[in-house]
Amino acid sequence: MEITLVNQENQKYFQTYIPPQLSGKCDVVLGAVSENGQACGVLAAAREEDELLSIRHIQVAEAEMGKGVGSQLLDVLRQIARESGDDAIYCQYLKPDGDDHFDRFLAKNGYEADEEKSRVFVITLQDLKPELFDTRATQSGQIRSLDRMTDRMWNRFTAKIDQNRTGENEGVELYPRTFYDQELSFLLLREQEPVGGLLFSRQEDGYVLEYMCMLDQVPPAQMMGLLSAAFKVIKNRGDEATPIYINALTDTTEKMIQRMTETEVKPAGDAVTRFLCL
Numbered sequence: 001m002e003i004t005l006v007n008q009e010n011q012k013y014f015q016t017y018i019p020p021q022l023s024g025k026c027d028v029v030l031g032a033v034s035e036n037g038q039a040c041g042v043l044a045a046a047r048e049e050d051e052l053l054s055i056r057h058i059q060v061a062e063a064e065m066g067k068g069v070g071s072q073l074l075d076v077l078r079q080i081a082r083e084s085g086d087d088a089i090y091c092q093y094l095k096p097d098g099d100d101h102f103d104r105f106l107a108k109n110g111y112e113a114d115e116e117k118s119r120v121f122v123i124t125l126q127d128l129k130p131e132l133f134d135t136r137a138t139q140s141g142q143i144r145s146l147d148r149m150t151d152r153m154w155n156r157f158t159a160k161i162d163q164n165r166t167g168e169n170e171g172v173e174l175y176p177r178t179f180y181d182q183e184l185s186f187l188l189l190r191e192q193e194p195v196g197g198l199l200f201s202r203q204e205d206g207y208v209l210e211y212m213c214m215l216d217q218v219p220p221a222q223m224m225g226l227l228s229a230a231f232k233v234i235k236n237r238g239d240e241a242t243p244i245y246i247n248a249l250t251d252t253t254e255k256m257i258q259r260m261t262e263t264e265v266k267p268a269g270d271a272v273t274r275f276l277c278l
Helices: 010-019 069-083 102-107 149-161 219-234 251-259
Strands: 003-006 030-031 038-048 053-062 090-097 118-123 142-145 187-189 193-202 207-214 243-250 267-277
Touching: 003 069, 010 030, 010 038, 010 193, 038 069, 053 069, 069 090, 069 102, 069 243, 090 102, 090 187, 102 251, 142 219, 149 187, 149 193, 187 219, 193 219, 193 267, 207 219
Parallel strands: 053 090, 207 243
Antiparallel strands: 003 030, 030 038, 038 053, 090 267, 118 243, 118 267, 142 187, 187 193, 193 207
């Protein structure tokens, strides 16, 4: 078994294991090559602030499962992180109810569990109430997608998040701007000041609502406008049956999920974080 860095020269060789949405967004991509010379796995990680590496994706060919390929990928990532002076590696993932296989895999490789967990709900556009697509909602307030947002406005938004780390927002950290789906994520502006935000990411099998916040007194109709704008993007992409994962970090988010859907939605599992200190 050989573990190698994936670069422009050999990327095509490992393309099967690299989700398109991660292309160009990860600082370290490792590929595994089996003894017969076949690509059989990939690990992708992105460098965050404060000398942290975040594991964004790890996949091993089914035929190579149970042969230690995943553990070897983690070992090489740890070596790279130490040589780069990183303090820790972490991985946030969905732990489905009744399936702790990946959780046990990380624990076996020395990753400790963060005590904080939250419930994850899974919905599709077909589960949503029709009024969420009301065109009037998207016209209330000034709604702008991240791909139409200046760096200056994004920095003002994140600065406001930092200033409001109290109550339900305490402990919430944002990823770098490029992590989020630029067309699907929106900020709500009032007099050119950000007063709310809705941030989505694209994952292997669907979308993740990473963060939703109100930074000021915002009427419900304007927050509805953010949701309407995002759901229309998903619909226009032809992804009406694609799963949308919503991490209920706060009680407010969980209540919002139930208000959005036609029937009661049950959680699919927990959002779990494990980390390895270096």
